[in-house]
Amino acid sequence: MAKVTFLGLGVMGSPMAGHLEAKGHDVTVYNRTTAKAEAWAAAHKGGFAATPREAVEGAGFVMACVGNDDDLRSVCLGPDGAFAGMSAGSVFVDHTTVSAKVTRELAAVAAENGIGYVDAPVSGGQAGAENGVLSVMCGGTEEDYAKAEPIMAAYGRTVKRLGEVGMGQTAKMCNQICIAGLVQGLSEALLLAENSGLDGEALVEVIAGGAAGSWQMVNRHKTMLAGEYEHGFAVDWMRKDLAICLEAGEETGTPMPVTALVDQFYKDVQTMGGGRWDTSSLMARLKAFK
Known part of the structure; x- marks a missing residue:
């Protein structure tokens, strides 16, 4: 079992985080609307934080499922972003559907800080997220993927590495x-x-x-x-x-x-x-x- 942070509690992220908690992981969540994160924590055995940096403290794995390229940058970068709080050796897993360009950009920043990066967009829709049967398409190093795959298995029926960073997108x-x-x-x-x-x-x-x-x-x-x-x-x-x-x-x-x-x-x-x-x-x- 791992200490995991989930960033983004939309129609996909909320049930995905729920599956992580149900599998016994120690889950902390963050959402741009803090009330939604607080409500999730009240309904599950998990915690919440007001900023991505606070949410990722001590986490071995940070999963994100937000809206677009700019949303992803906002939760990753800056003094309150996830990268500012993640430890070397931890792994960031992005489930957002974004451009391969921003994926490679953020993966490079993560690497500078000793953070692993796996781009892992999903298919299966809201029903797939709720039922824990998503297809997860991954890009990243073999080492980072091997670390993250057992965590993603909580909500992925098919989880596969397809190549280096960007290939998932x-x-x-x-x-x-x-x-x-x-x-x-x-x-x-x-x-x-x-x-x-x-x-x-x-x-x-x-x-x-x-x-x-x-x-x-x-x-x-x-x-x-x-x-x-x-x-x-x-x-x-x-x-x-x-x-x-x-x-x-x-x-x-x-x-x-x-x-x-x-x-x-x-x-x-x-x-x-x-x-x-x-x-x-x-x-x-x-x-x-x-």
């Missing part, structure tokens, strides 16, 4: 690219079925076990057919991620025509007032723009 971008194109195709198929008088649920029952099947199809088709889009990863966050994907495409000379197109479709969803809808709301856009 690159893998997450590949994940988001696949989801974006897939959800658009699923939306078009379900709408064609609906407009043709074909029972959408019966259709999915037939094709989900074949080559067209996917997690999105199995888990989202019913709510998509019902026009319900309050079940998961928000469009606002997906556009943040797709911007990182497109930037990586430019940097590496990788054409991403489908990703660029679907990103604009999600922009349309935002214009419709659906920024907080889940990513399956591409179906709502099709109905509105037909």
